[in-house]
Amino acid sequence: MADDLFAFNDTPEAPKPEAPKPVAVTPPQAALAPAPKPAPTPVAAAPAPTAGAQNAYSASSIEVLEGLEPVRKRPGMYIGGTDERALHHLFAEVLDNAMDEAVARHAKLITVELDADGYLSVRDDGRGIPVDPHPKHPGKSALEVVMTVLHSGGKFSGKAYETSGGLHGVGVSVVNALSEHLDVTVWRDGFEWKQSFSRGNVLGPIQQVQPSRKRGTQIRFKPDDEIFGMGAAFKPARLFRMARSKAYLFRGVEIKWTCAPERITDTTPAQALLHFPGGLADALIDRIGELETVTPTFAGRAERQGEAGAFEWAVTWSPIGFGEADGFIQSYCNTVSTPDGGTHEAGFRAALVKGLKSYGELTNEKRAAIITAEDVTANAGALISVFIRNPEFQGQTKDRLSSPEGARLVEQLLRDPLDHWLTESPKQANALLGFVVDRAEDRLRRRKDKEVQRAAATRKLRLPGKLSDCSRQSAQGTELFIVEGDSAGGSAKQARDRTTQAILPLRGKILNVASATADKLRQNIELSDLALALGVQPGNRFNIDDLRYERIVIMTDADVDGAHIAALLITFFYRVMPETIRQGRVFMALPPLYRISAGPLSEYARDDAHRDELLATVFKGKKTEIGRFKGLGEMMASQLKETTMDPKKRTLARITVPDAETSVEDLVERLMGKRADARFQFIQENAQFVKEDLDV
Numbered sequence: 001m002a003d004d005l006f007a008f009n010d011t012p013e014a015p016k017p018e019a020p021k022p023v024a025v026t027p028p029q030a031a032l033a034p035a036p037k038p039a040p041t042p043v044a045a046a047p048a049p050t051a052g053a054q055n056a057y058s059a060s061s062i063e064v065l066e067g068l069e070p071v072r073k074r075p076g077m078y079i080g081g082t083d084e085r086a087l088h089h090l091f092a093e094v095l096d097n098a099m100d101e102a103v104a105r106h107a108k109l110i111t112v113e114l115d116a117d118g119y120l121s122v123r124d125d126g127r128g129i130p131v132d133p134h135p136k137h138p139g140k141s142a143l144e145v146v147m148t149v150l151h152s153g154g155k156f157s158g159k160a161y162e163t164s165g166g167l168h169g170v171g172v173s174v175v176n177a178l179s180e181h182l183d184v185t186v187w188r189d190g191f192e193w194k195q196s197f198s199r200g201n202v203l204g205p206i207q208q209v210q211p212s213r214k215r216g217t218q219i220r221f222k223p224d225d226e227i228f229g230m231g232a233a234f235k236p237a238r239l240f241r242m243a244r245s246k247a248y249l250f251r252g253v254e255i256k257w258t259c260a261p262e263r264i265t266d267t268t269p270a271q272a273l274l275h276f277p278g279g280l281a282d283a284l285i286d287r288i289g290e291l292e293t294v295t296p297t298f299a300g301r302a303e304r305q306g307e308a309g310a311f312e313w314a315v316t317w318s319p320i321g322f323g324e325a326d327g328f329i330q331s332y333c334n335t336v337s338t339p340d341g342g343t344h345e346a347g348f349r350a351a352l353v354k355g356l357k358s359y360g361e362l363t364n365e366k367r368a369a370i371i372t373a374e375d376v377t378a379n380a381g382a383l384i385s386v387f388i389r390n391p392e393f394q395g396q397t398k399d400r401l402s403s404p405e406g407a408r409l410v411e412q413l414l415r416d417p418l419d420h421w422l423t424e425s426p427k428q429a430n431a432l433l434g435f436v437v438d439r440a441e442d443r444l445r446r447r448k449d450k451e452v453q454r455a456a457a458t459r460k461l462r463l464p465g466k467l468s469d470c471s472r473q474s475a476q477g478t479e480l481f482i483v484e485g486d487s488a489g490g491s492a493k494q495a496r497d498r499t500t501q502a503i504l505p506l507r508g509k510i511l512n513v514a515s516a517t518a519d520k521l522r523q524n525i526e527l528s529d530l531a532l533a534l535g536v537q538p539g540n541r542f543n544i545d546d547l548r549y550e551r552i553v554i555m556t557d558a559d560v561d562g563a564h565i566a567a568l569l570i571t572f573f574y575r576v577m578p579e580t581i582r583q584g585r586v587f588m589a590l591p592p593l594y595r596i597s598a599g600p601l602s603e604y605a606r607d608d609a610h611r612d613e614l615l616a617t618v619f620k621g622k623k624t625e626i627g628r629f630k631g632l633g634e635m636m637a638s639q640l641k642e643t644t645m646d647p648k649k650r651t652l653a654r655i656t657v658p659d660a661e662t663s664v665e666d667l668v669e670r671l672m673g674k675r676a677d678a679r680f681q682f683i684q685e686n687a688q689f690v691k692e693d694l695d696v
């Protein structure tokens with residue numbers, strides 16, 4: 001009904017011109033004393049009599065933009081710019097409105113379609129935008145008001161919608177203003193209705209097209225080239241991602257996606273039906289794939305009793321980060337994405353810290369007292385979604401939630417489920433607490449290290465404590481083995497040649513260097529230890545002549561985790577000291593995966609193919625025993641020496657820059673992509689590829 005729509009343009013939302021009040025401090029000039037002003041009449045740039053250069057700046061310079069004009073003049077204020085992100089925000093506005101209808105339980109199906117000619121349509125089967133005449137805008141339908149008047153909408157009072165993503169009454173009118181052409185079709189009150197616009201201007205009155213028993217709204221539009229630049233077009237992949245996350249956020253909606261195949265340039269499907277009864281838990285599980293995590297995903301949904309308000313979450317922790325970042329929190333309020341976070345994220349962090357700390361108290365783990373929100377979330381991957389009444393966002397693009405209610409609600413609704421989850425399975429709770437306490441101790445140690453570093457009056461060469469250096473003083477003929485974990489470090493120490501081979505064990509996770517900032521790189525203790533051991537300064541003060549070893553050898557387990565760590569290290573060298581790779585100083589050790597024996601005869605196999613080859617040749621016709629190594633730490637020192645470290649017997653793979661240097665970014669991408677198996681395969685391929693130019 002049209003009464004749901006409050007046209008704020010007519011109500012004095014802007015400060016009223018107040019009646020002149022007596023002024024306490026009398027202005028020096030009598031002429032400025034409060035007096036009724038003459039009625040403002042348009043002044044035709046009349047020069048004021050008092051002469052001077054400022055004359056050009058007078059009342060006539062002050063413009064008042066009417067209708068949708070401000071949107072076209074200053075799109076940045078409404079959609080955050082005119083770039084690709086802003087362009088896709090148009091879709092967000094229209095989709096948000098359809099979602100609001102769904103979350104209010106009036107719509108179930110949303111159809112999104114991008115046609116061949118660049119028109120995007122979003123249709124829902126909700127109540128339909130009201131089409132009856134608007135009481136405050138005679139001669140105009142509510143639909144026309146919604147489309148052409150800023151700050152008009154049905155979401156101001158909470159009568160028509162409870163927890164809506166829309167709240168400003170601006171969204172769809174902005175889309176209209178910035179579209180070269182826009183058609184609205186509404187099915188309601190027994191008819192199909194249609195009205196068309198161009199750049200925000202009506203092309204004609206609303207039409208009653210035909211009788212229809214359907215319900216719903218469709219907005220079909222094409223963004224304006226004049227605003228977004230020639231050739232600006234929606235990216236199917238981006239639209240698809242946006243649509244999919246909406247479906248994850250509300251189980252009660254089905255989103256039907258269709259895209260003209262000629263617009264697709266990647267793996268985005270041309271058609272899909274998006275419906276996720278598993279909600280955010282499914283989304284997170286989808287996203288993390290086969291990544292190993294500290295605990296199973298902790299997910300749930302809680303609603304406030306009595307009044308509107310709900311919170312849904314899914315979170316887990318990964319020791320090695322989540323591909324493109326160490327951790328992430330992706331948050332939503334009323335299904336609107338809030339990339340800059342806000343109060344709901346703050347509440348989530350606070351609730352996690354409180355929950356873990358009180359679990360620590362409960363189990364007498366004293367070290368829990370030192371943990372902070374940063375320790376808990378640095379390696380967390382989380383999706384959170386709140387539904388609240390009257391949310392407050394920063395600006396029309398709603399990138400950040402600012403309602404204090406967001407924090408309160410999340411803390412309140414997460415407390416019990418979190419306590420329950422922790423106490424219900426002490427095994428996972430202890431694993432998580434131990435993991436977070438480790439982060440906290442790391443952080444404190446780092447701070448202390450920094451203080452010590454600063455205190456040192458002279459900066460002489462400082463080697464990290466865990467480095468087992470070789471005894472030869474010059475770099476010639478020496479090697480630094482970077483190994484994964486203390487146990488492998490122990491074996492390597494026994495297996496090495498003390499004169500020329502040094503061992504540096506890396507503990508825990510290494511920072512994901514593909515995306516880390518320079519600051520973060522510097523703070524990462526494992527990586528700064530590595531730079532110290534190598535004797536070089538990372539970044540632009542790097543000098544290859546400082547390198548304390550002739551070769552750098554990365555030695556990790558022959559499994560997926562090992563490959564990930566190797567990928568991180570190779571990325572680190574590419575990013576921070578590429579010269580080491582360009583000069584062919586970085587290698588991968590190739591520890592064997594199998595040991596095959598038949599009586600006194602024994603051989604090691606690098607991988608499955610090598611094993612099969614040996615079985616078909618050396619061991620042909622023999623009764624064999626095959627052992628598989630789980631990791632370097634599991635090998636006896638003598639085995640490790642014989643197979644992987646002894647320069648006379650081992651095979652090393654030199655890391656090279658594949659083609660031109662321009663492909664480094666691409667390589668990093670491939671190394672650091674989300675799929676662990678692809679990465680593993682890549683490393684194997686790369687290792688085999690470089691084996692040919694091996695010198696040992």
Ligand SMILES: Nc1ncnc2c1ncn2[C@@H]1O[C@H](COP(=O)(O)OP(=O)(O)OP(=O)(O)O)[C@@H](O)[C@H]1O
Pocket residue numbers: 005093096097098101124126127128129130146152153154155165166167168169170171172173174217
């Ligand atoms: N798909 C739809 N179904 C029903 N009503 C709609 C739909 N789209 C828009 N409306 C109505 O039009 C009004 C104006 O939409 P608009 O997007 O301009 O503002 P809003 O959603 O209220 O707030 P915001 O500016 O935050 O998006 C909405 O409040 C709602 O009443």
Ligand SMILES: [Mg+2]
Pocket residue numbers: 093096097165166167170171172
């Ligand atoms: Mg809206």
Ligand SMILES: [Mg+2]
Pocket residue numbers: 145146147148149150151152153169170171172173
């Ligand atoms: Mg509006």
